[in-house]
Amino acid sequence: MDFVTRGFQGRPRGRDDRLPPGQYLTGDFPVLSAGPTSNVDHDEFELWVATEDGTRHTWSWAELMALPAETVTVDIHCVTSWSKLDTEWRGVSLDTLLADVETAADFAMVHSYGGYTTNLPLEDLLDGQAWVAYGYDGDDLRPEHGGPARLLVPHLYFWKSAKWVRGIELMLEDSPGFWEQLGYHDYGDPWREQRYQGD
Amino acid sequence: MTIPDGPGPTAAYDGNLMAGPLSELFALDVTVAVVRCRGCGADAEVATLRVYGPEPGLVGRCPGCDDVLVRVVRTPDAVWLDLGGVTSLQVPAPKR
Numbered sequence: 001m002d003f004v005t006r007g008f009q010g011r012p013r014g015r016d017d018r019l020p021p022g023q024y025l026t027g028d029f030p031v032l033s034a035g036p037t038s039n040v041d042h043d044e045f046e047l048w049v050a051t052e053d054g055t056r057h058t059w060s061w062a063e064l065m066a067l068p069a070e071t072v073t074v075d076i077h078c079v080t081s082w083s084k085l086d087t088e089w090r091g092v093s094l095d096t097l098l099a100d101v102e103t104a105a106d107f108a109m110v111h112s113y114g115g116y117t118t119n120l121p122l123e124d125l126l127d128g129q130a131w132v133a134y135g136y137d138g139d140d141l142r143p144e145h146g147g148p149a150r151l152l153v154p155h156l157y158f159w160k161s162a163k164w165v166r167g168i169e170l171m172l173e174d175s176p177g178f179w180e181q182l183g184y185h186d187y188g189d190p191w192r193e194q195r196y197q198g199d
Numbered sequence: 200m201t202i203p204d205g206p207g208p209t210a211a212y213d214g215n216l217m218a219g220p221l222s223e224l225f226a227l228d229v230t231v232a233v234v235r236c237r238g239c240g241a242d243a244e245v246a247t248l249r250v251y252g253p254e255p256g257l258v259g260r261c262p263g264c265d266d267v268l269v270r271v272v273r274t275p276d277a278v279w280l281d282l283g284g285v286t287s288l289q290v291p292a293p294k295r
Contacts, residue, residue, distance in 0.1 A: 034251050034258045036265060080254040115267070159255060179255055183272045183279040196274040 018075055020190035023083040030082055031144045034178060038113040038164040039143055047132065047149070048167040051103045059097070061148070064132070067092045072131065074154035076161070077190040089152055090135030094125040097132065097168075105170035109177060110151050113164040118177035119186070120153065120160055122170065129155055132165060157188040157195070227290055234285040238266035245269070 019025060042061040049057045059067070071090045077083045108122050124130065133152040134141050141147035146163030153160045159179050180186050185194040193199060230246040241263035248259035248268060256272035261284070268284040282288060 032254060034256075035260060035267070036249075036251075179272070182256060182270055182281055183274045183277060184255065 018085055019083055020077055021193045022195075023077055023081055023190065026082040026084055028082075029084060029087075029145065030078070030080075032078065032080065033144075033163070034116055035114045037143050040113050040148055040164060040166075042148060045148055045166075047097075047165065049097065049101055049170065050167065051101060051170045052105050052172050055102075057101055064092060064134070064149070067096055069135075070131065071135075072152075074152070076154050076158050079157040079159055079184065079188065079190075079195050083190075087154075088137050089131065089133040089141075091131040091133030091149070091152060093128065094130040094132070094168075095128065098126065101170070103170045105172055107171040107174045109169040109171060109175060110160075110162045110165060111167040111169060112162045113166045116162055116164070116178050118151075118160050118162050119171075119175055119180055120156070121174075121187070124153060124156065125168075129153065155189075157185075157190050159184065160188055227292075229290070231291060233289040234268055234282075235287045235289075236261040236263060236266055236268060237284050237286050239264040243268075 045061045045064075047059045047064055069090055070093055071088065073086050073088045075083060075085045076087050103122075105122055107119060108125055109117055109119050111117055131152045132149050134147065134149040136142070136145060136147075141150060143164075146161075146165070149165055151160070151162045151165045174186070176186065183196055185196055185199055188194050230244070232245045233242050234245060234248075235242050239261060241261060243262050245259065247262050249262055249265065251258040251260070256270055256279075258267055259269035259271075260266060261268050266284055268282075270279075270281040272279040
């Protein structure tokens, strides 16, 4: 009797399984921006988290660097249809940054140097799903890709991974960010192809 | 004629009345329109804005202060326009 043993062993998830609907693979790292590239020096960099009662937590660059860092390898998916597999980032988990922050908020507005904003449910920033990333592919994160630090939330379309991150505003009510105000989806799950409002 | 304070049910007309003027406006070459920046007050022809994009959307910024003046997104079934960064948009029109 013949057995097809490969089926019993399982197999690594193939490239096709990792590509959300409507996406194509790219080996490049396209640069999309809504404004000029921010050049933020480390000595002027400050990351803040503000809670709904106005309490503010801040980290200088040195303080951010002193926090435990993680290296993660993730797939990223841009709403303009490119996806890039196995990208390697280094940064601080939002679980670490928010560990001592007391809040009843359900939502977050992420603010960037240059004025960009994007909104997310707070639960999507927790439990190992989001980082403030300052390294890419073994090097410092370059300014055109959001350096010195950007948000990394790889399970949502990449416009949610705000470049040049400077602050996270915790909110009791949801509020649309820069692209969410102008027709893009509030949540942006690539696996449900939530590109635009109504998707 | 008195203009009521803020939006409310006392408005005499709805947005349909704006259809004519708006269609005339956007039938023109809007790149020659002059917009006034809400941030710095400078006037700029739309053609001179600093524009980023085209994806995920077009972002036109003030050549003076880099504030966002105009944003346009084309979704599969709609055009979204934000002029929140300008206090006025001036378009040349025939003398009357």
